[in-house]
Amino acid sequence: MIEFTGDVFQGIGEALRLNPRVFEIVARANNSNLVILMIAILGGASLLIGQSVILFVNRVSPTRFMISLLVNGILFAINLVIWAIAIWLVGQVLFPNDIPLGTVMRMVGVGAAPYLFGFLVLIPYMGNFIGRMLSVWSFLIVLAGITVIAGGAFTPALVCVGLGWLLIVLMTATIGRPVVALRNRLFRAVAGTDLDASVADILADFATQDAKPGTKTEGARGDPLDSEPDLHRRDRAALSLGGCRTARESWLVGGLVWR
C-alpha cells in the first residue's frame, strides 16, 4: 500500500514536470493502470471541490457532498477514457499505426495530474484563471505523452489530441446525447442537481419554490418583514431580481471545465 501510494505521488510529480521518461515508463508498464486510474479519480474529485459552489448552492448535505466527489471522480475518469478512444480513433484513421488503445488511455490518464490542484479553483477572484491554467497544463501533458508514444512526431500528435477533443464536442451535441443524459441522471441522483445546472438555475428554483412551513420563526403579523409568508415573497424577489442575474453571468465563466 505504501509502495503504491509512493508510486502515485512519484508518477504525479514526474508527469507535472512533463518528464518524457515518465511517459516512456507509462507506455511500457501495463501495471501502471491502477496508479493512473487513481490520478484521474482524485483529479476529478479535486476539481469538483474547486467547483463545489454548485453543490453548496444546491444545499447538499455533507454526506451527499462526499459521495458527489467520488462520483464526479469516476465520471471524470470515464470522460478521459472517451477522450482517449477519440484520440486513438483519429490516429488510426489519419496516421495508421499499431499503438495500443490502452497505451493512449494511460497517457490521457496521466494528463489528469494537474487537476489534482483543481481544489484551488475555489479561491475567489483568481480561481477561474487557475482552472484554465490547469486545463492548458493537462492538455500539454497529454500532448507530450502522445508525442512520446508517436516516436517524437509532434504534428500528428497535436492533430490527434486536438481532433479527438473536437470529436467529443461534436458527439456530445449529437449522437452522444443519450450518454450525456445518462451521466447527468447519475450525477443528479447523487448530488441532487444537474451537472448542467447553473447557480442561476438553482437560485431561481429556490426563488420560485413555495415557502416551507416551519422553516422561519413566526413574527408579529402586519409588518412586511415580520410576516413569514411575506418574508419568503421578499426573499424570493431579492434572489430573482438581485442574485440570479449576477449568478447567470458568473456561471458562463465558472462552468465545469471538462463538461
Added chain:
Amino acid sequence: MGWLLPQLVTLAGVALTAALIIAWCSPFEALGWWAGWSGGLDDDVGALPRVVQPSTTRSYLVYLTGIGGFAPNEEGYSRRELSFFDGLSAQLPDVVLVHDVFPFSVSNNPLDGQRQLAGLWSWLHSRVRKPGGALLYNLVMTRNMMQVAVSSDRRYGPIYNYGVGREIAQSLVRHGYRPDSYTPVVLLGVSGGGQVALGAAPTVRALLGAPVTVISLAGVLSDDPGIDTIEHLYHLQGSRDRVPLLGALLFPGRWPWVGHSNWNRAQHDGRITLIDTGPMTHMGEHEYLARRAVLPNGQRHVDHTIELIEKIFVEEGLCARTQQSAVSSQQG
C-alpha cells in the same frame, strides 16, 4: 547578509502559504451558511425587537467598516470611527445611523462571535497596539480582504451579498425602518466595505422596497451588477490614496475600454460621481477619519469627510437641510 536571504525567503513562503490557505477557505463561510451546514438561512429571521421610526427621520445611513474591521460594536470600532459616528449624528440629526452590521460575514457574525477561530482573531485584536501586533493583524485584514473577493466573485457574490443585504435589511428594521415606506437608505462602505455595500444593495432594495444610494469612502470596487439597482454611487477618494485604484485595475469590467460593463454603463449614464477629498491616505495618520491631521485650509480630515457626506445628503434631499441652509450655516 548571506544568512538573511534564506530567512526572508522562508518568511515569504510562510506568508504566501497562510494567504493561500485563508483565500481557499474564504468562500466556505458563505457557502456553508447557504447550504445550511452552519445553522444558516432559516433560523435567523423572525421576531425582531424594533423601535418606531420617528416621523422626523428622512433617511437611514448604514456604515460598513473597512477590512481592518473586527466587530460592529464599541470594542470593535476604532476610536476614529466612534468619533466619526458622533460627528455624523451631530451633522445629520434627522438621519438614523446604523453601524451594527459586520460586512465581512454573511451572517453578521463578528470575528469574536461564534466561530472556530474566534480565539485567534480576538488575540490578534487585543495585541494590535502592542509591538509586532500591527504586523500580525495583517492576518485579520487578509481574512477580511478575502471576504471582499468573495463578494466580488461572480460565483459566490450572489450568495454572499444576499446574506449581507439581508442582515442590513434586518438591522434597518430593528432601527425602525418600515418596509415599503420608500424612506431612502444610504450604504456607506469604507475600503472593502464599499464593495460589500455595492453588492448588498440589490437585496436591501428588494427586501425593503427602498431606494438605495451607495457612498464609497475609498472603496475598492468591482464591476458589481448591484450598481444597476442603486440610485447613485458617490466615490470619495484622497489624492494620496492609491488603494482604491486596485479595483479599477483588478476588475476587467472597470477598464474603460470594456464596453457595456455595469460600471461603464453607470458611468456613461452619470450614476457615478467621483469626489476628491484632498490629500488623504488610505490608512495611517493622514487617513479619512484622522482627528489630528489637517488639510491645508486647517480643517481636520474627519471633519472634511463628514462635510462631504453631509453635502451628498443635502444635494440628494436625504436630510432636512437644504443646500441654502447648509451654505448659510457654513458662512455663519
